[in-house]
Amino acid sequence: MKTAGIVSAGITTVGVLSTVPAVHAVGSDVIKVGLIGCGGRGMGSIVDRLKVGDAIKIVALGDLNETRATQRMTELSTMEAAAGKVDLSPDHVFFGFDSYKKVTELVDVVHICSPAGFHPDHFLHAVEKGKHVFMEKPFCVDAEGYRRCMKANKIAEEKGLTVCAGFQRRHEQKYLEWISRIHAGAIGDVLSTRMFWNGGSGAGSRLEGETEISFQIRRWYIFNWLCGDHIVEQHCHNIDVGNWIHGKGEPLAHPVSCAGNGGRQVRKSPKFPPAACGNIFDHHYVEYRYADDSVMISTCRQTPNCWNNVAEMVSGTKGSGGTSWEAAWLRPTGEERWNAPKGRNPYEQEHVNQAEMIRKGERLHDGWHAATSSMTAVMGRMATYSGQEIKWDDAVAKGKSLFPYDVELTVDTIPPLMPGPDGTYEHAVAIPGEYNPYVA
Secondary structure, three states: OOEOOOOOOOOOOOOEOOEOOOOOOOOOOOEEEEEEOOOHHHHHHHHHHHOOOOOEEEEEEEEOOHHHHHHHHHHHHHOHHHOOOEOOOHHHEEEOOOHHHHHHHOOOEEEEOOOHHHHHHHHHHHHHOOOEEEEOOOOOOOHHHHHHHHHHHHHHHHHOOOEEEOOHHHHOHHHHHHHHHHHOOOOOOEEEEEEEEEEOOOOOOOOOOOOHHHHHHHOHHHOHHHHOOHHHHOOHHHHHHHHHHHOOOOOOOOOOEEEEEEEOOHHHOOOOOHHHOOOOOOEEEEEEEOOOOOEEEEEEEEOOOOOOEEEEEEEEOOEEEEEOOOOEEEEEOOOOOEEOOOOOOHHHHHHHHHHHHHHHOEOOEOHHHHHHHHHHHHHHHHHHHHOOOEEHHHHHHHEOOOOOOOOOOOOOOOOOOOOOOOOOOHHHOOOOOOOOOEOO
């Protein structure tokens, strides 16, 4: 496999590149795009896609909520920046659990921005239908989801489809140059990395009359069967950078084991209403070990009014380096600090890259590293929930499923998690030392 140099000369992404037959918009240069999941990130991805160029059309939307899907149609149809790039009508706006199938039928590229638990099956359906995919991270919330994603990746590979992932750092110039220099030995051999996503926390209140599953899906971020916990949903960005560094760019690179601890203090505080806390932790600390004995230290926290930090740090035998939202730098021993150039907004750049690959008949395949890094985060959650050391092979083969795969969901389906008599989900919060991370 060779990697595709897209952003600047000499700098490579880790997407797999090969020349394949063009599989879009037969007889036309226009790329038809549809969105599954019309929330904030979904709409953000569509707005970013609109900045790619003129030869695209947004032609279909799908969401569980009819009102939101209809509102998004109106917003896009009246958006000045979308003039000439939107062709939406009420018969191309779908709602309900099967809306993803209807959107997929009408497009060349499908944006999958549904809650994370749905990602594996939406991804698998899209590639089986021969569609290019942009999918938000994480790719999965459990081992079964990972296995389904890897099956989808193989199908995409065989069909010559592009798969672009919402791990936008992989398309960002400062990261591409920063990691290229690390891999070239600018700070010697990598000994360890430290990954941070420390910030505040969200909550979720009920709407009058909504069913339990509707509430949980609307507030999916606080339920682990839908989000994987915040180490998976959010911190996976930094974990992906760790795999990128330690794996020297190999798309399937991952740690061989991990151990850690975590818990829940703030989310059971009386400051939060009973239904607001879901069943996820509010802090995780994990030490991952790679085959070469290098270590990635992962720390994420969602606690208001505390020190916040979103960054990646690296230590080598001949220097160190780090990143922030604004910068990436290296300081080789005895030399001046090197600072990476910023480049284009990566949320736009990833769509530029995918459109370019589609039009050239070439493939950008982010799916391999995206699924692997998502599973790396899942492995970390298994460690913090259980308090046990987790091996990669065991996690992939025996990891407990959280999402109800192969169940035909409706608004009246009983979700995998129900509130206790007190109206909270505290009874379903993992207790380290007692929680079994594997299939019984």
